[in-house]
Every structure is written in C-alpha cells, then in structure tokens.
Amino acid sequence: MRSCICSLLLASGLAWSQSVSSFINSEVPVAKANLLANIGPSGSQSQGAFAGVVIASPSTVNPDYLFSWTRDSALVFGELINEFTSGRDTTLRSQIDNYVGSTQQIQQIPNPSGTVTTGGLGEPKFNINETAFTEPWGRPQRDGPALRASALILWADFLLSENNASYVVNTLWPLIQLDIDYVAGNWNQSTFDLWEEVDSSSFFTTAVQHRSLRLGSSLASAIGQTSVVSGYTSQAANILCFLQSYWNTAGFITANTGGGRSGKDSNTILTSIHTFDASAGCDAATFQPCSDKALANLLTYVNSFQGLYTINSGIPSGQAIATGRYPEDVYFNGNPWYLTTLAVAEQLYDALIVWNQQGSITVTSISQPFFSLFFPSIATGTYTSSSSTFATLVNAIQIYADGFVAIVAEFTPLNGGLSEQFVGTPVSANDLTWSYAAMLSVAGARNGFIPPSWGAEGLTVPSTCQRQGPTVSFTFNVQATTVFGENIFVTGSLNELANWSPAGAVPLSAADYPIWSVTTTLPANTNFQYKYIRIFNGVVTWESDPNLSLTTPANGTGEVNDVWR
Ligand code: NOJ
Ligand code: NOJ
Numbered sequence: 094m095r096s097c098i099c100s101l102l103l104a105s106g107l108a109w110s111q112s113v114s115s116f117i118n119s120e121v122p123v124a125k126a127n128l129l130a131n132i133g134p135s136g137s138q139s140q141g142a143f144a145g146v147v148i149a150s151p152s153t154v155n156p157d158y159l160f161s162w163t164r165d166s167a168l169v170f171g172e173l174i175n176e177f178t179s180g181r182d183t184t185l186r187s188q189i190d191n192y193v194g195s196t197q198q199i200q201q202i203p204n205p206s207g208t209v210t211t212g213g214l215g216e217p218k219f220n221i222n223e224t225a226f227t228e229p230w231g232r233p234q235r236d237g238p239a240l241r242a243s244a245l246i247l248w249a250d251f252l253l254s255e256n257n258a259s260y261v262v263n264t265l266w267p268l269i270q271l272d273i274d275y276v277a278g279n280w281n282q283s284t285f286d287l288w289e290e291v292d293s294s295s296f297f298t299t300a301v302q303h304r305s306l307r308l309g310s311s312l313a314s315a316i317g318q319t320s321v322v323s324g325y326t327s328q329a330a331n332i333l334c335f336l337q338s339y340w341n342t343a344g345f346i347t348a349n350t351g352g353g354r355s356g357k358d359s360n361t362i363l364t365s366i367h368t369f370d371a372s373a374g375c376d377a378a379t380f381q382p383c384s385d386k387a388l389a390n391l392l393t394y395v396n397s398f399q400g401l402y403t404i405n406s407g408i409p410s411g412q413a414i415a416t417g418r419y420p421e422d423v424y425f426n427g428n429p430w431y432l433t434t435l436a437v438a439e440q441l442y443d444a445l446i447v448w449n450q451q452g453s454i455t456v457t458s459i460s461q462p463f464f465s466l467f468f469p470s471i472a473t474g475t476y477t478s479s480s481s482t483f484a485t486l487v488n489a490i491q492i493y494a495d496g497f498v499a500i501v502a503e504f505t506p507l508n509g510g511l512s513e514q515f516v517g518t519p520v521s522a523n524d525l526t527w528s529y530a531a532m533l534s535v536a537g538a539r540n541g542f543i544p545p546s547w548g549a550e551g552l553t554v555p556s557t558c559q560r561q562g563p564t565v566s567f568t569f570n571v572q573a574t575t576v577f578g579e580n581i582f583v584t585g586s587l588n589e590l591a592n593w594s595p596a597g598a599v600p601l602s603a604a605d606y607p608i609w610s611v612t613t614t615l616p617a618n619t620n621f622q623y624k625y626i627r628i629f630n631g632v633v634t635w636e637s638d639p640n641l642s643l644t645t646p647a648n649g650t651g652e653v654n655d656v657w658r
Contacts, residue, residue, distance in 0.1 A: 113495040116502035117536045123509030125182075128169065128529035132188060133221065138524060142221040143198070145191030149218075150513070150522035158522040160226060162218045163199075163237030164287060165527045166192070168367070171244040172530045175537070175544055178251040189248060196241060196268050198223045206233045214238045214275040217289065231285035235276070236298040239305035240367075242272035246308040247545060253315060262316050270321070273309035276302045277328045283563045283617060283648035286349050287360060288418055293351025293618060293647035294563050296339045297360040297367075300380065303332040304368050307548040333378065334558035340386055344459065345393035348419065350562070350618040351647025357397040358419040359433035361390050366439045366534070371447055373549035375455065381549065383444035385460035391440055392463045402429055404504075404517060411466040413437075413496025415504070417514070425521045428514040429504075432531035434497050439531075441494035442538035445487060452478040454486055467493070498535065563617040566650045569601065570610045571625050573657035578629060581609040581657075585623025585640075589615050595626055595633045618647040625657060 131151065133142025138151040147166035150158035170192045176182040177189060201209050204225035206216040215233025218226050246269055249261045280302045286295035310325035312318075341347045341356070348358030365382045377384035397420040398405060405414040415429035416437055422428075448454050455475045456464045464471045467489035468482065476482040504515040511528035512519035569583050582598035584591050590613075591597030601609035615621075622640040626633055637658045645651050 109492065109499075110495055113498050113502070113539075116498065116505075117539065120502070120505065120509050120532060121536050124511065124529040124532040127510065127524055128526055128533070129188070131524065131526040131529075132169075132191075134191075139221070143195060143223050145188070145193070145195030146219075146221050146223065147192075147526055148221055149527070150525045152522040152524075156522055158525070159221060160218045161199075161221055164217070164234065164240055167237065167240035167244045169526050169530045171240065171247065171367075172534050174244055174247045174251070175542075176533070178247065178545075179542065181537070181542070193245070193248070193265065193268070195223065196245065200268060200271055205230075209271065212275075212279070214272060215279065215284070217285070231289040231292070233284060234287070234289065234298075235279060235282070235284035236287055236295070236301050238272035238275045239298070239302040242269050242276070243301065243305045243308055243547070245269050245272075246305075246312050249312055250315075250545065258316060261312075266312075266316060266318065269309065269312065270318070273305060273321075273325060276305050276309075277325055280328065280332055281563055283351075286352070287363070288422075288424075291349045291352035291354075291647075293349050294335075295349045295360060296336070296346055296358075297348070297364045299332060299336050299339070299562075300364040300368050303329055303336060303379070304547050304549075306332065311548055330555050331558060333552060334555045335562045336380075337378070337554055338562065343393075344462075345390045346380065346386070349647075354419060354421045355397065357394050359394065359416060359430070359436060360419075361387075362394060362433065362436045362440055365391075366436055366443060366538075368547070368549070369443045369544060370546050370549035371443075371450060371543045372546045373552070374447060374451060375444075376549065376552070378552055378554050379549040381447070382440045383447045383454075385455075385457040387440065388444070388460045388463040391437060392466070395437060398429075401427075402516075404429070404500075411493070413493060413500055415500050415515070416497075425514055428516050428520050429500075430514050431501055431511050431525070431528040432513075434501055435531045435535045438494045438497035439535040439538045441490055441497075442535065445491060445494070446538070446541055446543060448483075448487060449478070454483055494539075498539070501532075563648070564614045565617045565645050565648065566612055567615045567645055568610060568612045568650070568652040569599075569623075569625075569655070570608050570653065571601065571655040571657055572607050573609050573625065573627065574607050575603070575609075575627065576629065580628055582626050582628060583611065583623055584626060586621045587615060587619070587623075589613055590621070590623055595628070598626055601625075615645050615651075617645055620644045625655070627657075 130136045130138040131148045133139050133146040134144040139148045142148050146161045147169050149162050149165050152158045173185050177185040202225050204213050204216040207213040215235050217232055217234040220226055249265045252261050284298050285292050287297050306325045306329035310322045313321050339346050346361040347356035348360040365387045369382055373381050375383040377386045380387045398416045408414050416433050417429045453475050456473050512523045513521040513525040573581050581601045584593055584598035601611040603609050622642045624636045626635050
C-alpha cells in the first residue's frame with residue numbers, strides 16, 4: 094500500500110481524504126479477520142488458546158507474545174463489544190460470551206501477584222491455556238482489572254437494554270464487582286505502567302481506573318447493588334483529584350510519576366481515546382480529546398518524535414509523523430508503533446466529532462500552540478461553526494489526522510498484516526492483536542462512531558484531595574546530641590509533616606542515641622522541604638537554614654541520614 098499513499102502526499106485534499114478512506118476500507122476487513130484469528134478456541138493463528146482467550150500475537154520467538162495479557166484482551170474486547178452493541182458487527186455474540194467465560198476462569202487463578210482476593214487480579218498476563226505465568230515480570234499492572242471491568246460493563250449495559258437483567262446480575266456482576274473492588278481498594282498503590290517498565294503511578298492506569306469506577310457505580314445503581322455505590326463514587330472523586338496532578342507546568346501530561354524520563358508518552362494519547370466521552374464536551378478535568386490540555390499534550394508528544402525516526406526526516410511540523418511509545422524507548426531499538434500512530438489520529442477524530450456536535454471550537458492559551466499549527470495567527474476565543482476560522486481549523490485538523498493514518502497505510506505491507514512496530518518494514522511481534530483493534534477503533538472514530546458515555550459529563554474536581562495517590566514508607570535519621578528531657582522532631586512542607594507546624598511535628602525516638610529516628614508514611618515521588626527541631630521544656634529550637642529538601646521514591650521505601658545543624 095506504500096506507493097499509492099506516497100504519490101498522493103502532494104495531491105489535493107479531496108484525493109488525499111479518498112486515499113485514506115480507501116486504505117481504511119481495504120484494511121478494516123483484514124484487521125477484523127486477523128484479530129479474530131488471534132482469539133481461541135477457533136482462531137486460525139491461536140491453536141491451543143482456550144475459548145475467549147486473546148493471544149497478544151502468534152509470535153513465539155523474539156518476542157514471545159503467545160500469552161494473554163489482561164490489558165490487550167480487554168482493549169480488544171472493548172472494541173468488539175462496541176461493534177456488536179452498536180450494530181456494526183452482529184456476528185460477535187458468541188465471542189463475547191467466550192470472553193465472559195474466560196474471565197470467570199482467569200480471575201480465579203492464583204498467580205505470582207496473589208489470589209483472587211489477595212491481589213491476583215493485577216497479574217498482567219497468563220498462559221493461553223488459562224494457567225498462571227510464573228516467570229519474573231513487571232507486576233502488578235493495575236490497568237488490567239479496570240479495562241476488563243469497563244468492557245464487561247459496556248456489555249452489561251447493552252444486555253440490560255435487552256431486558257436480560259438476570260444474566261447481568263447473576264453472571265456479569267460478580268466478575269465486574271471483583272475487578273471494581275480491586276480498583277477501589279488498590280488504585281492508590283504503585284503499579285507497572287502499560288509498557289510494563291516503570292513502577293510508580295501512571296496516567297493511563299489512573300484514568301482508566303477512574304472511568305471504571307464511574308461505570309461500576311452506575312451499573313451497580315441500575316441493578317440495585319446499592320451498597321457499593323457510595324464507596325465507588327467516593328474513590329472515583331479521589332482518583333479524579335489525583336489525575337489532575339499529572340498535568341505539569343511545562344504544559345503536557347507527565348505519563349508516570351516515576352521512570353526518570355521526559356514523561357512524554359503515548360500513554361497519554363491512549364488515555365484520551367480510551368476515556369473519550371462525547372457528552373463531556375471538551376472538558377479538561379477528564380482530559381477529553383478536544384480539551385485544551387489534551388491537545389497541548391498531543392502537540393508536545395508528537396513533536397518529541399520529530400527528529401527521532403529516519404522515516405520522519407524532512408516532514409515539517411504541522412504534518413503527521415510516525416510516533417512510538419515514548420521518545421526514550423529502546424525496545425527493539427525504539428521504533429514507531431502502529432497503535433500509537435493510530436491513536437494520535439483517533440484523538441483528533443474524536444475531537445472533530447465533538448467540535449462538529451457542539452458547533453464551536455474554543456482556543457485557550459493552553460491550546461493555542463496546537464491550533465496555531467493550522468492557523469498561525471489564531472487568537473484565543475470561541476469560533477462558532479458559522480465562522481471561516483472554524484471551517485479552516487476543522488478541515489486542516491481532519492487532513493492532519495488523516496496524515497497519521499496515511500503513515501500507517503504507507504508502512505502496511507500489501508497483505509494488510511499489522512505487527513507491533515515498523516521502521517520501513519514491520520518489526521517485533523507480527524499480527525499484534527492490539528494493532529488490529531487500534532485500526533478498527535480509529536476507523537470507527539473517523540466514521541463518526543460515538544462510544545457510549547461513561548459519566549464524564551459535568552464532573553468537578555474536588556477542591557481538596559482525600560488521598561493523594563501512592564505513599565512510601567520513609568525513615569528520617571538524624572544524629573543529634575541532646576540533654577535529658579530534650580526531644581527531636583521533624584516538620585516540613587507536607588501534611589504528613591504538619592506543614593511546618595512545631596506543635597504537630599513528628600517525634601523521633603532515640604533508641605540508637607545519638608541517632609534519632611522515625612519511619613513515616615509520605616506521598617510517593619514527591620519533593621518536599623523539612624527541618625528538624627528540638628523541644629526542651631516547651632521551648633522550640635529550629636535547625637539553622639537553609640531548609641533541607643528531598644524527593645521521596647516512586648515506590649518501595651526511602652531513608653535519609655542527617656546530622657543536626
Ligand atoms: C517486554 C515488555 O512487554 C515491553 O513493554 C518492554 O519494553 C520490554 N519487555 C523491555 O522491558
Ligand atoms: C508490550 C507492550 O508494552 C504491552 O503494553 C503489551 O501489553 C504487551 N507487549 C503485549 O502486547
């Protein structure tokens with residue numbers, strides 16, 4: 094498919110759009126067939142996979158992907174359930190029933206993350222015969238239960254509309270409740286990110302956890318499981334609060350709280366498309382695809398690949414380029430990925446759906462750099478659909494979005510097979526199921542398919558967060574000579590350290606005198622200032638300046654050894 098798209102790069106907008114349409118029209122049936130080939134028990138590429146088990150890829154060496162990842166499977170079935178329930182593909186019902194059956198098995202399998210009640214739901218992947226994968230791996234990955242529950246809730250909502258409440262209550266709800274309870278109880282713990290590399294908090298994981306709790310609480314209300322509703326909604330509010338903290342002062346979303354990278358990552362683009370809710374408009378609280386924050390973030394993310402890949406060289410800013418997981422990626426030497434390049438297009442198509450639906454585009458100071466790609470002198474303000482600016486933006490952004498699909502078209506082999514990565518030729522796992530699901534969902538978005546609402550409309554961020562996210566155990570040790578009756582305390586710029594108040598300062602103990610120590614629970618990956626104080630007969634003496642400063646680790650435990658000044 095390479096030659097046809099290349100020669101059209103310079104063609105007119107209409108021919109361009111038609112060439113993207115014709116790629117989609119020919120690729121979608123191939124993607125669907127190849128996706129289904131990767132699902133047991135009868136998929137032609139997945140011999141040995143049990144019913145409803147999605148293999149990540151048939152590749153068994155370099156890399157060995159003949160496993161079933163909870164994340165990949167849930168994203169794949171999320172797409173299939175959307176296609177079935179919207180009437181776009183009426184053939185998928187038995188596949189969905191198989192996925193339910195396989196979820197019933199897999200949830201119960203004890204694995205290295207635990208049992209069903211002790212954390213096992215966070216296990217990232219299983220063997221294709223529904224046994225545990227017991228080798229070392231980046232675990233747990235806490236996006237899996239959230240994504241799986243969300244897919245099953247879409248299915249439950251459809252069945253309720255078909256008056257099949259008994260199946261929902263008796264069969265689906267027990268599975269959904271296990272996953273949502275896990276999210277409600279563990280979202281605050283550190284997790285490996287969706288790329289299975291960074292152990293901290295991760296934007297994608299937090300965002301899909303939030304969505305799953307909103308979906309879970311409304312399903313619970315709908316079927317009379319009222320006892321869980323307030324717990325789910327209150328944790329959802331806490332997560333929404335924490336979600337805001339990923340937005341950074343440089344004007345993009347930091348993908349992970351740990352990891353020591355730039356933080357620019359397709360994690361954030363995937364979040365935007367997998368938490369799209371058209372009824373929420375361009376709301377930035379949930380980083381909707383057309384929100385100013387999500388658009389500013391898209392620009393920063395895409396730009397980070399500008400000089401990175403040979404196949405991008407010479408393409409000016411404002412035109413689509415190939416993108417990968419994150420710019421620092423070295424997996425298979427770090428290449429563009431089909432599913433990330435398609436996700437950029439999908440975020441833009443989702444945005445176009447909303448702009449057209451609401452009949453206006455609002456440019457804020459945050460999104461202005463994004464919009465100025467297409468309209469260099471654009472001023473902040475709202476442009477209604479009757480304005481020429483609106484028309485200019487919508488046309489240019491459609492062409493820009495199509496450009497990302499066109500890149501994928503250019504690097505799709507003639508047989509339509511989609512691997513995980515591409516450089517010029519396909520790289521890494523062949524026939525990646527998730528790549529095919531990404532193709533189907535971008536095609537849906539380009540055709541204007543609007544996924545069911547999950548309750549993002551009108552959400553407001555609580556003014557104070559009840560729980561700030563993951564915590565770590567942190568030990569302060571300070572060497573201090575004291576007189577009898579004199580005690581050492583620590584205080585500083587965190588709630589946990591009494592916000593500099595000597596009255597609430599945390600006492601240290603002198604079991605190892607002259608070393609005074611205390612182990613506290615502090616927010617993970619957080620910079621703070623502190624000082625030790627000594628109190629004798631109620632008189633407070635502060636250490637000399639300057640304040641000490643530290644960043645807590647993203648996970649695990651931390652310790653500092655100081656000497657009183
Ligand atoms: C396999 C993981 O699936 C992949 O995401 C990761 O980049 C590599 N291991 C390297 O850690
Ligand atoms: C590696 C990717 O990083 C991860 O997200 C995915 O789940 C597995 N491969 C399987 O496709």
